[in-house]
Structures are given as C-alpha cells and as structure tokens.
Amino acid sequence: MLSVFPSLLSWSQISPLIIRVTLGIIFIFWTYRTWKKGSATSTQKIASILEGMAGILLIIGLWTQVAALVAIVDLIVRLIERTSKKAFLTDGVNYYFILLVMAISILLTGAGFLAFDYPL
Secondary structure, eight states: OOOSSGGGGGGTTHHHHHHHHHHHHHHHHHHHHHHHHOOOOHHHHHHHHHHHHHHHHHHHTSSHHHHHHHHHHHHHHHHHHHHHTTOTTSHHHHHHHHHHHHHHHHHHHOOOSSOTTOOO
C-alpha cells in the first residue's frame, strides 16, 4: 500500500525520540512527587529511585531498552494494583495502559534519534 505522505517517512526516527522523552519526563515527575510528599514507605522509595533512573536513561537515550523494560515492569505492577481494586478501564488504568504501550514501543523499536545507543 502506498503512503499518503511518503516524504514524512524520512522522519521515522523522530517518533521514538518523542515517545522516550515523554515517558522519561513522566517517570521523573513520579519520582519527584514520591519524594516531595515525604510519607512514602521504603518500598515506594526504592521503586521511585528505579523510576527516576529509568526516566533519566530514557531521556538521554542510554540503555534505552533496559530502561523501557524497567518501565514495563513498573507499569504492569501499577496496572495490577489498579485492576485488583475493580477499577478496570477507568481514567487511571487507561493512562497506565497507554504508558505501557509507549514503553513496549520503545523496547521494540529502539531509542530513535539523538540517543547514545543509536543503532549504527
């Protein structure tokens, strides 16, 4: 099938860049929010540190697929927590599900443009 805008296909490496930077910013924000509230348990703080490290790695594009794998595990845990409360397909679950799809996309497609682990 022919593409409607074939000239845009030359920019295909920009979309993983946008996805990974957005995902990284969200994970860094979650870390900031956890540490700002101050009443987090030690397990939540450890998970928050992992989220923050994954967010930084996603933004700079270093070990991107490993960071995406950490994000996938974290998002699956969040989804299980939400759905165990019988809150399937509510706003919070939809949000985590979209982020999970973004993380899986980064895992499968790679870092994209402007990354340290850009495939040669």
